[in-house]
Amino acid sequence: MLDRIINDKDLKQTASFLEKNEAVFNELRQALRITLKDGKQGLNDAGENCAMKSISDKVDEFIKKYKLSENEYHQKMIEQIQKYYEKLFADPIKVMIAGKEVLIQPQRTNNIMEQFFRYLKRLLRKKSGNISVKRSLSAMLPGTVLVKNLDNEEYLELLLDGTSSLEERFSQIDSRLFLREFSEMRSHNRKIPADAKKLIKEERALDKIGELFLASAI
DSSP states (O other): OHHHHHTOHHHHHHHHHHHHHHHHHHHHHHHHTSSOTTOSOGGGOOOOOOOHHHHHHHHHHHHHHHTTOOOHHHHHHHHHHHHTHHHHTOOOEEEEETTEEEEEOOOSSSHHHHHHHHHHHHHHHHHHOOSOOHHHHHTSOTTGGGGGGGGSHHHHHHHHTTOSSHHHHHTTOOHHHHHHHHHHHHHTTOOOOHHHHHHHHSTTHHHHHHHHHHHHHO
């Protein structure tokens, strides 16, 4: 059995093909400074903090090296890199915070977003016991996923706005503002989940939503 596998010509060719392309892929990872070969974070790798100019220079070298390759897979890879080149190396976004100009560098990949959705799927599957999470996502109130941002101390500090806890912050919310936001959703023809509509009609709706929010944050 093992002899047949070891001596299989097609399998040998496939293995050789994968080894060669693995080397090329490792070169690209090295140039982009993302999920490096010796890294231990796998899909949770958010990339190294490096000067964007040095990364773009390395990627340019990589493109130049494989642009004239006769390998069709190399050509497709270079085509994809060039297609999204501007997004990979977009200029920093200038924002004003507390009267000061701050530069925010856009994410080079969607790794962070993918990590979040994996976390959300695990959470919903654990709560419902169902593999499909479509129903749970459809029933969510808009903005529910922002609860995850409470893990970020800077975000939480901004949200609390000087108060000592989420409970205290929620007590400051004007119920009229809450109802106005939902009214605006209707005016924009945004679909409100059936469960959300039912909750809005209940007594102490704002208090119950606050309790749900706090429960999700724990």
